[in-house]
Amino acid sequence: MDPYPKPLRELITQLKRLPGIGEKTAARLALYILGDKSELASAMAQALMQVKEQIRLCPVCHNLTDRPRCAICLDPSRDACTICVVEDPSDVLALESSHEYKGLYHVLHGLISPINGIGPEDIKLPELLERVKNTSVKEIVIATNPSVEGEGTAHYILRLITQIRPGVHISRIAAGIPMGGELKYMDQVTLASALRYRRGLKDQ
């Protein structure tokens, strides 16, 4: 017999659908929500409904927004000549937290992955090509993850854009040893990449 009353079991079932949350954590969270004296449950329910209703994709860069266009695209202080191509909206958030990049973004919402049946038409690649054709972009920074799919997608984008507008400068974010990382713990591919893309110290 399930020791939980039905509505509590239902909440646990729903919480368990979240990544990294198992039966025990879900039960702990559900009991916490139930025991909360304030309006936690209703505030959370409302936030869940609103996020689904109000969040849409920016028609230009396909980043998440609750406006007709996203805050980054609308910001006049951003450099409209540079577009950084990323896989997911969470990548935009990660890059923004570095405060290093001042250009615009293009979110692909996926990577080309023949093994999973995902082709160039299944992600926002045609939209990127349209953007490159119709705007005064001068540089494309390809910031997909350094994985098999990420590298494959990067090379595909490089080839296409070189065909359409050969004048556009195309760069790739650096792959190497992360700050604070130690050589002895790095995998072979990262070390090989760090060596291959070494930079002359005098250039800086």
Added chain:
Amino acid sequence: MDPYPKPLRELITQLKRLPGIGEKTAARLALYILGDKSELASAMAQALMQVKEQIRLCPVCHNLTDRPRCAICLDPSRDACTICVVEDPSDVLALESSHEYKGLYHVLHGLISPINGIGPEDIKLPELLERVKNTSVKEIVIATNPSVEGEGTAHYILRLITQIRPGVHISRIAAGIPMGGELKYMDQVTLASALRYRRGLKDQ
């Protein structure tokens, strides 16, 4: 500038109120909920509303239920002569998962804690005394945690029930080394308790 659109920030704020969930986990969960193609957000919102609407306390044992009385109190196969006293509904769930106990429960919803200004009247202790007076209970198993408040509450219950109905047998769950635990890693109080409450092996 907050990189998150307002409804997404609101969902992250609400998720962060849950215990053990910080900014990074909340953001990861919120983006997962947003990216989910099925009805995760609305199903979760509905579960949150229903749990608050439908879950109440059993008027007899004060355990969580969605019925007029809880499933354990209504179960005719349970031994109505034994009442196990616990602090929280989650303790009932933990004990039920052991399949060892076949009696009824009484959930105090707290422990006596003078330092936090919680007296015997602030928890479901008067209700326990009423129950002991008016039912044919023969044994009370006090299963509060082996903490300062748990021990204090246990002794308080022992004194009160001995006054009201001296014939009731009152027991305390065993404190000692948990199964699979190692002596060398145990704290002094646990070791002292394990020694003090040692049992004769021939008794079994």
